[in-house]
Amino acid sequence: MAIEIENLYGYDQDYGYLNKVIALTLEMENVLDAVFSIIFVDEEKIQDINREYRGLDRVTDVISFAFEDSSDVSYDFRFLGDIYICIPRMKEQALEYGHSEKRELSFLVVHGLLHLLGYDHQTEKEEKEMFSKQEVILNAADIKREA
Helix, strand or coil, X not given: CEEEEEECCCCCCCCCCHHHHHHHHHHHCCCCEEEEEEEEECHHHHHHHHHHHHCCCCCCCEEEEECCCCCCCCCCEEEEEEXXXXXXXXXXXXXXXXXXXXXXXXXXXXXXXHXXXXXXXXXXXXXXXXXXXXXXXXXXXXXXXXC
């Protein structure tokens, strides 16, 4: 497994716990070997990305770019893509939801990674499945809402 975390924002908190969150997500999804990047960015950068690639001229918390075009991939090695996380938005949401930055950043990483693995939340059924998986993974990593 090769994961690169590119800290373009300069986030100065320890985020080593993400390795466990990532490993659990991949294990639960039966992905044995994967390559992907996580990029921490500021509000301006994520708004530029959102505007250019999604046509939405606003700040968002996480954007995933999946390199695979199908979730039905039958080989062991997977080149998944990139996850962009807006650190200022993550911090705002942690305060808004009343939990730690650790919890919010872990949630965004799992959310982005599930998108790379083919999950989406366009319908109520998809949203229920994806958000349920997120909770299972975060609980298994012992990252609770009140953490």
